[in-house]
Amino acid sequence: MGILRLSHVEVRVPDLELATAYYTEVLGLIETAREADRVFLKCWDEHQHHSVILRFAPTYGLEHMGFKVEHEDDLAVAESLVESMGSTVKRFSPGELAPGHGAAVRFDTPSGHVMELVFGMQQVGNMLPRMNPAPRPQSLVGIAPPRVDHIFLTSENVDESTEFFQRFGFRLTEQILARDGHQLATFLERSHTPHDIAFVTGPNGGLHHFAFWLDDWNEVRTAADTLAYHGVPIDVGPTRHGVTRGYTLYFFDPVGNRNEVFTGGYWVDPDFETITWTEEQMGRAIFYYEGQVNDRFFTVHS
Amino acid sequence: MGILRLAHVDLRVPDLDLATAYYTEVVGMNLVERDEDTVYLKCWDEADHHSVRLRYASRNGLDQISFKVEEEDDLAVLERRVEDYGFPVKRVSKGEEVGQGESIRFETPSGQLMELVHDVEKVGTLLGKLNPSPMPVGLPGIAPPRLDHTLVTAEEVGEACRFYRDVLGFRLTEQLLDGNGHQLGVWLERSGTPHDLAVVVGPNGGFHHMAFWLDDWDHIRRAADILAYNGIELDAGPTRHGITRGNTIYFFDPLGIRNEVFTGGYAVDPDFPTITWTEDQFGRGLFYWEGEVNTRFLRMHT
Secondary structure, eight states: OOEEEEEEEEEEESOHHHHHHIIIIISOOEEEEEOSSEEEEEOTTOOBSOSEEEEEOSSOEEEEEEEEESSTHHHHHHHHHHHHTTOOEEEEOTTSSSTTOOEEEEEEOTTSOEEEEEEOOOBOOOSSOSBSOOSSOSOOOSSOOSEEEEEEEEESOHHHHHHHHHHTTOEEEEEEEOTTSOEEEEEEESSSSSOSEEEEESOTTOEEEEEEEOSSHHHHHHHHHHHHHTTOOEEEEEEEOSGGGOEEEEEEOTTSOEEEEEEOOOOOOTTOOOEEEEGGGHHHHHOTTTSOOOHHHHHOOO | OOEEEEEEEEEEESOHHHHHHIIIIISOOEEEEEOSSEEEEEOTTOOBSOSEEEEEOSSOEEEEEEEEESSTHHHHHHHHHHHHHTOOOEEEOTTSSTTBOOEEEEEOTTSOEEEEEOOBOBOOOSSOSBSOOSSOSSOOSSOOSEEEEEEEEESOHHHHHHIIIIITOOEEEEEEEOTTSOEEEEEEESSSSSOSEEEEESOTTOEEEEEEEOSSHHHHHHHHHHHHHTTOOEEEEEEEOSTTOOEEEEEEOTTSOEEEEEEOOOOOOTTOOOEEEEGGGHHHHHOTTTOSOOHHHHHOOO
16 A cells, blocks of 8 residues: 555656666666657666666756555545645556556655656566576676665755655654754655655755665675776765665766665664664764765765 | 564474573574563564564474564454454453564464564664664674564465465465476565565474574675584575575574574565466575475474
8 A cells, every 4th residue: 555665767868878878788777668868777677667767858867756656546545645735746647658657646746856656567577587587687787786776865845855755654764853953864765674765955856866776785896896897986885874774885877867776774664763863973874984974975966 | 554574483492591592692682571481582673572482382383473564453354354264363462462462363274373463562672763873783693683584384385375365465476386286385475575474385383494684695604604603503505595586594493493594585566476486496496506405494394
């Protein structure tokens, strides 16, 4: 019932060919469909038609994010919830928004991001058979994460964004509080992991990063090798988060959108008691080993 | 709504002190509470009162398997469904059982006693909720963060599987079929992982193993070192499963109850298409690297 997990991320890219080459050859995603101005990609272990959409645009940043819901009825429930808050919501039939896409609703969030909920996206299968499958395919290129994991956005009013997402059933796992008690950053989940979406103080509409799951710390190390080999600029890591406990590596795609590879974390029950970080521990909260955060991490977003 | 995850496994042991020493010093669980004939244990990252209960008895065995439900109403809904299936359900009131509130209990078609519980006493993890470090330092033994899943035996795996799916709402991620299409083994989940409960062919009421989660393959290696140091008998591994894709070691507690440490797997949506293994690939299904299963693994259970 309700929202299950992050389904897909659509990012703007001013050079569609360059971005496609990076996402397929360095990250190792698989191209599932292509139009004149959009390329659809998925990770190898994902069954659904796409989890990343690259859209040709004169600038970079987030076009929209999609979350998967469990039942078709969840779309109608979300629709009335958005309307009850006085916002407009648009309904789309299967296939209307994109090839292979499911039925969907879209609306704006208070932080100026376009949020979509989707049900019934076409299942194209992972790269393994359903009978006697090997644990992983052998022909993968690049980092080859099995799936997308979470998205991290900037918001001028993190308290307001958090409350908005909690109304859709997101649960607050962790928060970083300023000395005056307002939320500097929040981490919210639906999938029993530390986060499916997170917010940090910054301009409305901003994309801080989106993250791909890796199976363990050793794969984070291998990802760093792959990125360095291709000359991809690394932002931070490999290191560890205090918040979420995850192991991480941040880097930029060739048009300036920040990516992350992430592993670790912990299981979250619905009755999980929120973890609070205080502002003076912000360094350890974000990068536990270093205890401090570089300026670029705070100031650069797309 | 419904069952969330495995809550606790309650075991009978003929030597309570020996079993307690093993589970606290080798596995590295925390002793939460102890009375004359019962010991309550939890893993370091579990906030609930206990995940393993040891009860003194003249021979080893399974008392019951307990699953946690998301909402209190789930108990009434599932009680009715189990009764409609034709199995009597016993209500256990708050206060009758240490560390938890009201629960329901019933016998399953595979002959194990099962409990469903909502209201569990929170004792908290070792880390606290304010600026917590990602892990406690100085824990003895393997120190898994949490319990993961359990595997039981049944004479009629197909019947057991129908009960767990149709009555309790488990989803079938993987199955092992014999040449006639009968289920020899089924892997079932509620938590978005490859399995919370698995059933393989064997005597009704049998208990094959319980598994603890580890964060990655390197921790599996470290667990093997700790087990060997303590002279614990390994059953199989470190190796990899074809089924679930997990990395694993099996070993026995000093009373002969099989334990596992497990990591890996994959994310499971409710619309996950079931994976099927054929009998001729049984070896790779269970132990992917070796391609064969030792007789002890198939025959020995509690």
